[in-house]
Amino acid sequence: MKKPALLVVDDLSVEFTQRGGAPFGLGRRSLAAVNHVTLELRAGEALGIVGESGSGKSTLGRAILGLERASGGAVTFDGMRVSGGARADMERLRRETAMVFQDPYGALNPRMTAAQAIAEVLVVHRKVPTADIPARVDELLTLVGLRPELGARRPASLSGGQCQRVGVARALAVDPRLIIADECVAALDVSIQGQIINLFMELRESMELGLIFIAHDLAIVRRLCDRVAVMYLGRIVEEGPTEDVFRSPRHPYTASLISAIPEIDPDMVLAPHLLAGDPPSPMRLPEGCTFHPRCPKAQDICRSGQPPSERRSTGRRWTCILDTKTPANEPMEVS
Numbered sequence: 001m002k003k004p005a006l007l008v009v010d011d012l013s014v015e016f017t018q019r020g021g022a023p024f025g026l027g028r029r030s031l032a033a034v035n036h037v038t039l040e041l042r043a044g045e046a047l048g049i050v051g052e053s054g055s056g057k058s059t060l061g062r063a064i065l066g067l068e069r070a071s072g073g074a075v076t077f078d079g080m081r082v083s084g085g086a087r088a089d090m091e092r093l094r095r096e097t098a099m100v101f102q103d104p105y106g107a108l109n110p111r112m113t114a115a116q117a118i119a120e121v122l123v124v125h126r127k128v129p130t131a132d133i134p135a136r137v138d139e140l141l142t143l144v145g146l147r148p149e150l151g152a153r154r155p156a157s158l159s160g161g162q163c164q165r166v167g168v169a170r171a172l173a174v175d176p177r178l179i180i181a182d183e184c185v186a187a188l189d190v191s192i193q194g195q196i197i198n199l200f201m202e203l204r205e206s207m208e209l210g211l212i213f214i215a216h217d218l219a220i221v222r223r224l225c226d227r228v229a230v231m232y233l234g235r236i237v238e239e240g241p242t243e244d245v246f247r248s249p250r251h252p253y254t255a256s257l258i259s260a261i262p263e264i265d266p267d268m269v270l271a272p273h274l275l276a277g278d279p280p281s282p283m284r285l286p287e288g289c290t291f292h293p294r295c296p297k298a299q300d301i302c303r304s305g306q307p308p309s310e311r312r313s314t315g316r317r318w319t320c321i322l323d324t325k326t327p328a329n330e331p332m333e334v335s
């Protein structure tokens, strides 16, 4: 039987107001950082969120955990509505979820030892009786592959990979059911990245942890995630099982991101399809499909009107108007 969803994100939007140069708030403009995003995650499932810098990945992650105020839509965690929900529900969300951040040193207090940093979380969340804290700290250090002796060290005398493991141990200290990892291996050496990813894979299985793994590195997402969602200018433009999306991307933006991966499969038929330039500002979204100014396949119908609506087939969805004639399950031709 299919497990019920652990997390449902329904039509979620986050807007930021940016002040322009004009006085009296006249230059205020709003920016749609997250634009009508819908997602689901099951226990034990890993969902990758990819997209260029500025596409809204971090804001989405923060809004899911209630760290950013949503301007529309809803987040439901384990059946309870948490966005704009009751205080008690928000508190439960805080107790059962955790976020792991990019900067392994910056996320830790330099004056605290690794053991103190982990103990702090146990105390704040009243996870174990005071007398049991040291034993639980050792257990968590061991769980993330650190020798308990390292607990006595401060961040300055730990490596980047070790600090990131302490960050993961702090996240695990709340016994989370959902972890959102935001570019959490980007600052680490490749071999250390691999170790942290293996750690997440193990935890996901052993603890039925739901994982949202935000990354701009598609190769890592391919290794770790069951499904992948591709974001462009605040919207999800494609989502589906990772292997399907990598082998036959339906959206030209996904195709461009994939062809930029260096160590791509030799048997993949994708020709280079490189992304030129940067995405436009989310304050001035292009008309029609927001990707059209950079899309190698763009035609007149892509350049005006509403953004293309979602198309679906067998566990996949994407938003490209040019794909209407593609029969279900036929890969889009990428030239």
Ligand SMILES: Nc1ncnc2c1ncn2[C@@H]1O[C@H](COP(=O)(O)OP(=O)(O)O)[C@@H](O)[C@H]1O
Pocket (backbone or CB within 6 Å): 016, 017, 018, 031, 033, 051, 052, 053, 054, 055, 056, 057, 058, 059, 060, 282
């Ligand atoms: N606190 C904020 N105030 C105003 N704009 C913000 C804020 N945080 C993010 N943004 C803007 O929202 C958009 C999405 O940012 P972000 O979620 O950080 O993207 P990503 O994580 O994909 O790089 C960007 O245009 C960014 O400049």
Ligand SMILES: [Mg+2]
Pocket (backbone or CB within 6 Å): 057, 058, 059, 183
């Ligand atoms: Mg980010």
